Amino acid sequence: MTTTVDDRLSVRTGGLPPELRGFREVQRLSYECAEAVAAQLRPGVTEREAARMQREWLRERGVRDWFHLPFAWFGDRTAFTNFRIPLQFFPTNRKLEPGMPFILDMAPVYQGYTADIGYSGCLGPSPLHDKLLADLEAHRDLLLREVRERRSLREIYEDVERLMVRQGYANRHRAYPFGVIAHKVDRVKERRWSPTAFGFGTQSLKGLASDALHGHREGWSPLWSPYRFSDHPPQPGLWAVEPHLGFRGMGAKFEEILVVTDSKDPEHSAFWLDNDLPHVRRWAEEKAA
């Protein structure tokens, strides 16, 4: 999907184009789900149970297809400690304990619009977790600024990593398949039957594969990685960006959609789809306090 100039104009006039509005709605729905599930987390709840809670919450509200099924990580699994194979991402029977950090990550498809979000929290107060969350703000700013500068994705990736190291953290999005910090999302055709393979919706995978094919021909990739195939300026479209910090067995991330357009105006060449999200509100509150 490529946003047109008309779309941007409508951005300027206040409202989002209908298509972006669809994406924003499903992203909001997802964050609502995350907050609802996070509020129900108690000591003893397992990752599997937390994942099931997300799935059921969204199913009840009409979600039938997924970019990927909901994930839940507790404790040091939030920092992907000792992850070697992708199967380790799937929810386990690990139980939540007081003081444990957790991450809920889901990517529902609703009425053909995809969202992919990540929500970090902690069971009980934790100054360290607060610090990690607060330090994510710099990454959100850095990503947007450098995308607007039209730097190569690989370079931006390295800058984010450098900032993390400077902050004292480890780059944990490196653990994702292909080490991606972001990937493209797009509209998905609604089918009566939407199977998943290894946790990923087949329709979405198909979209990603077709993007990869196009990209391969045109010299870009739908995966934003540290590798050479990402050494190109940002491709217009919707990118689900997920910087993920790790610090000694504690991880924190956010994930939300960054809209990249082909506009010449830097303001509109890239923007976050929605600024009314839990982590953004949290930062604003911290600043106000």
Added chain:
Amino acid sequence: MSTRNTGAGSEQTDMGEQAETDERPAPDGRVQADGRAETDERPAPDGRVQADGRAETDERAETDEQAETDGRAETDGRADAVGAVATRTVEPSGIDVGPDEPEETGEFVGATRVEGIAVATSTGWAGTETAGALAGATERWIGTGGVQLCVAELGDRAQPTVVLVHGFPDSKEVWSEVAKRLADRFHVVLYDLRGCGQSSAPKPLRGGYTLEKLTDDFLAVADAVSPDRPVHLVGHDWGSVQGWEFATVKRTEGRIASFTTMSGPCLDHLGMWLRKRAVRPTPRRVGQLFGQGIKSWYVYAFHTPVLPEAMWRGPLAKAWPKLLERVEKTPGRGEPGGDYPTPSLPTDGAHGVWMYRDNVRSRLRRPRTDAYAHVPVQLIHPTGDIFVSEQVFDELELWAPQLTRRSLAAKHWAPRTRPDQISAWIAEFVTTVDEGAAPKEPRATSPYAARFGGQLVLVTGAASGIGRATAFAFAEAGARVVAVDRDTEGAARTAEMARLIGAPQAWGETVDVSDEQAMDKLAHKVAAEYGVVDVLVNNAGIGVSGAFMDTSSEDWQRVLDVNLWGVIHGCRTFGKQMAERGQGGHIVNTASAAAFQPTRMLPAYATSKAAVLMLSECLRAELACKDIGVSAICPGIVNTNITTTTRFVGVDQQEEQRRRTRSTRLYGKRNYPPEKVADAILRAVVRNQAVVPVTPEARGAHLMSRFTPKALRALARLDPKM
């Protein structure tokens, strides 16, 4: 205010248990002393001579020894007392033992009451002031079960009371260094066990040392020094063995607030431990039995009749101070803290053996099965203890549910050799318990928390990479961290994060390690504000790559300044402080795998690191006698930002930048995390390892340098395209 008659005191006050056990034949001496003190300046020491007169019937040799001791004590005591007495008004004792001061009267039991100089008069209590190892303490005698116990007190009596119990063959002076350090925050009480130091011995000795009787003694002391509040108990060696008895029997409940144990297991726990291993032997359990069995050789020896006493009164006592100095590395005569053992050593040894004879066999044969501690317990285990193995405490959590573990690189007589660390841990534990919070494991979750909790660790080059990871690892273990770096912001950030993950305190300091004056200044500042460094990590380093012929003398200068001189300055300043303190410590120098792996790519860097390696080895030899360990860490290829600052010589700037980026990506692909190096550093400190290659390639190169140096030299010729 003045001296007080013992008899009057015990009649008019509510002594509780004390009064029951107190059938005092002793007051004879005391009364006389008091009588005299009322008219002139003779305090307790006289009483002691009297008491010894009693002891005369007991054993000849003892009297001689004792008289000698007392003679000394008397002179000292008198000298002080004169000063004290000169200013005081003497009143008949009955007057201030009035009913208007009931809380006060309960505080002293059957001893002289002389206004000492160091004691706050507001508390209304005083004893004789002592000199020698416990200078400044006030001493008095407490009668219980037919013996007179010599009790010394330091510090403000309004503060929480900490009772220090000594072991065998010791007297209360074994705690003198620790007591001094605790006295500014706590009311510190020490007493000589029956028959040790200046306390009188039970008659007969056989059967006079059962744990039950020792418990009576403790309760008498506790009631006398802190009648209203429970006391914090600290025991070393046999003081700890009986401490376990105090902390686990019913009748002391409410009298003890916490228990810190060192080098002395509970005999009942030990009995169960032995039984468990004997009944269901596995190879490991047999090994543990055997290990502790050998460490306990002297226990069997003490069950021989007569001979041990003869040895203690004869050659052993004579040889003991030298033996302690050589084997246990306690401070020698003339050094600070070298005023130990006291002259009472022969009787301490000769009487003390009865603790073994009266308790060991019976308790090990029939251990109590209900010996659960009813107070929070802090276990301080000196890892170099040659009498008690660590496995004895393996399942201690079963017996002491609120257990805090500490381990200390020290030998058995740690109260003499490590007073700073021990008093710090006691103070922390007592404060935590007193504040009502359930004493938790240190916030830190690291497996090294027992070893590094509360220690001061200084890391150079702590703004990034291995230095930062090391600072964090120590912080996680509960150490106080000083993060030093040229990069102010980075060092501050390291300190900030360190505080969040468990460091009780952390500071960032901006210093260039190659600057000698700045390092001197830092060392002074750290010593003045934070204390003497326990673990020093000289980690700061920079990289230079390129052919020897292309390396300019400035490049050489720079790399040697930071990599070698930085380490030298660190060792000279902080290492010197450590050595002067004389309580051990550890220095870690970050060398490199390049120190033993020659390569044509890194002539300058490898040279500097080889120098660091050799420096560490030499320093290790030199500081071994000071109990300071030195380790050289040789990491290998680790994913840090050293590559982004490395100087590539012999190429233009653009090429240099390209090589930096390329080597950074290569190191990133290798992706060996600095956290693993930090872990190796902590392990090296715990195990006192000399040279530690970390990554597999570093370990391989280390092996090759020893067994196939030619192959390594062949590898050195490789010149990979960058």
